[in-house]
Amino acid sequence: MIRSRPARINLFCCFCRQRLLNRIQEIMNYHLQSYTRKVDELLRSAGAVCEVYGEVDGHKLKGYDLIRADLPIVYISTGMHGDEPGGPEALLSLLENGLLDRQLSFYICPMLNPTGFAKGTRENASGNDMNRDYFHQLNPEVRDHVKWLENRNPDLFISLHEDWESGGFYFYEINTCGDIPERYEFMAEKIAEVMVLEAEQVIDDHEVRRRGWIYHEAEADVMDHWPEAIYMAKKDCTLSFTFESPSALAMRHRVAAQSAAVNSLLDFMYG
Numbered sequence: 001m002i003r004s005r006p007a008r009i010n011l012f013c014c015f016c017r018q019r020l021l022n023r024i025q026e027i028m029n030y031h032l033q034s035y036t037r038k039v040d041e042l043l044r045s046a047g048a049v050c051e052v053y054g055e056v057d058g059h060k061l062k063g064y065d066l067i068r069a070d071l072p073i074v075y076i077s078t079g080m081h082g083d084e085p086g087g088p089e090a091l092l093s094l095l096e097n098g099l100l101d102r103q104l105s106f107y108i109c110p111m112l113n114p115t116g117f118a119k120g121t122r123e124n125a126s127g128n129d130m131n132r133d134y135f136h137q138l139n140p141e142v143r144d145h146v147k148w149l150e151n152r153n154p155d156l157f158i159s160l161h162e163d164w165e166s167g168g169f170y171f172y173e174i175n176t177c178g179d180i181p182e183r184y185e186f187m188a189e190k191i192a193e194v195m196v197l198e199a200e201q202v203i204d205d206h207e208v209r210r211r212g213w214i215y216h217e218a219e220a221d222v223m224d225h226w227p228e229a230i231y232m233a234k235k236d237c238t239l240s241f242t243f244e245s246p247s248a249l250a251m252r253h254r255v256a257a258q259s260a261a262v263n264s265l266l267d268f269m270y271g
Ligand SMILES: [Zn+2]
Pocket: 001, 002, 080, 081, 084, 161, 162
């Protein structure tokens, strides 16, 4: 989720949520290395170049470039919040299912917050929500990530997140390059084939434009608490989507919904 919210109904009591978090922590400790290795193999075998842009608690922070001359550049990031494993799992599935075969260039950051992911916590190991730090850049992971992004100017930014409090899929769009409502129609139809879109009229304190669609201005909700999406908008990336799958549902459904969202967006924009 892009920002914290105080007042929506929580699907879990504290005890159940903690048990789930403990379970995620066990699973993620086991899978973090395997995920990193698989993603690395898939990206490199497609010709992507890896850059280690930082290191935190023994975890390398990696960004990948797959640049094909004159093709639009799509930047995908995930793993910002360590209790949202559906994003990385969806990226892995997308890579296994031909994402890089598209006639596009890519920047990919598959694991922004490895210490949070290893612990199964939203925050990094220092206890900070990195997705509020893209203005001040106080966390080394964020600072190093911003440095990596400095000379990269994608045409489209996609970030994969999850939401503990929603019952359906939803997404944010930040658009400074021209409103295209037909794109929402196309994507919503494809996503709805695999997962219901969130029905709430107000999601994460934002009134939806249509079901499951938050059309967000290119400004942070809290002035100097920039998430990555606002940072990207400020550095002139004119179109971004943040996809949010509901953590309460089975992983295979969340992966299917995230994949449908990414693929329908890329299909609509680039064929
Ligand atoms: Zn998130």
